[in-house]
Amino acid sequence: MASVPDIRSCEKKLWDSSNLRKYCLNFEEVPRLFYDDPRVDEFICSHKPVVILGSNLVKPAIDRWSLEYIERNMGTDVNTVFFSRNHKFKYFDDKKIHSCNNPRGVEFSPPMRKEEMKIEDFMKRLREWKRGEERLYMQQSLTSAVGPNIVQDFIGFNWKWINSKQKAHNWGKLTSNLLYISMEGNVTPCHYDEQENFFAEVHGYKRCILFSPDQFQCMYPYPVHHPHDRQSMVSKMVMMTI
Numbered sequence: 001m002a003s004v005p006d007i008r009s010c011e012k013k014l015w016d017s018s019n020l021r022k023y024c025l026n027f028e029e030v031p032r033l034f035y036d037d038p039r040v041d042e043f044i045c046s047h048k049p050v051v052i053l054g055s056n057l058v059k060p061a062i063d064r065w066s067l068e069y070i071e072r073n074m075g076t077d078v079n080t081v082f083f084s085r086n087h088k089f090k091y092f093d094d095k096k097i098h099s100c101n102n103p104r105g106v107e108f109s110p111p112m113r114k115e116e117m118k119i120e121d122f123m124k125r126l127r128e129w130k131r132g133e134e135r136l137y138m139q140q141s142l143t144s145a146v147g148p149n150i151v152q153d154f155i156g157f158n159w160k161w162i163n164s165k166q167k168a169h170n171w172g173k174l175t176s177n178l179l180y181i182s183m184e185g186n187v188t189p190c191h192y193d194e195q196e197n198f199f200a201e202v203h204g205y206k207r208c209i210l211f212s213p214d215q216f217q218c219m220y221p222y223p224v225h226h227p228h229d230r231q232s233m234v235s236k237m238v239m240m241t242i
């Protein structure tokens with residue numbers, strides 16, 4: 001990979017290595033480039049990850065979306081919240097689980113549970129959370145059901161820029177917009193997505209560990225009919241022993 005100048009000095013760094021989980025792997029950093037650098041398109045075009053700076057993609061959210069603002073403005077509909085007994089939130093598709101309505105499904109015990117919660121109940125659980133309790137992770141689609149202020153903020157995202165990227169790279173439709181509110185230390189285990197992703201960090205920090213597609217077979221994905229389809233069967237412990 002071509003070397004890219006280090007431009008992180010202009011960013012506020014909210015973490016150091018003590019905030020990160022330890023993995024027995026050698027990491028190479030994903031390049032960080034300003035949105036108007038022509039190399040952004042070169043990276044996207046060659047299916048390589050890139051951190052894009054200065055695009056103002058979600059500026060209204062950066063300016064306003066504190067936890068308090070979200071609580072006041074999210075609206076009255078319920079939100080999808082996952083609960084896990086440990087730090088891992090391994091996605092599963094409940095439509096693939098065996099049941100009397102789905103006799104051909106797979107016998108499966110979900111590793112986490114899902115609850116639909118009002119935003120104020122989620123925030124209360126978050127505020128009152130104590131070590132040893134189930135961890136929480138809200139993963140909610142942003143639809144027109146959210147309150148009017150959040151809708152206005154969403155309309156103010158930099159759609160012109162993102163649509164230009166979609167067009168330039170011949171991507172499919174922009175299909176879903178998810179709001180994630182995580183506790184520090186939560187982990188989404190290794191998986192692949194079926195479409196391109198733009199991820200915008202509004203507050204805090206998130207580490208994404210990406211494996212090259214040429215490692216696909218080493219990741220041992222679950223069979224497609226399994227509730228953990230798209231997830232890797234490789235756990236951290238296994239990876240440390242090979």
Ligand SMILES: O=C(O)CCC(=O)C(=O)O
Nearest residue numbers: 180187188192193197199
């Ligand atoms: O990183 C997460 O916690 C969820 C997002 C995700 O799984 C993804 O974008 O593929």
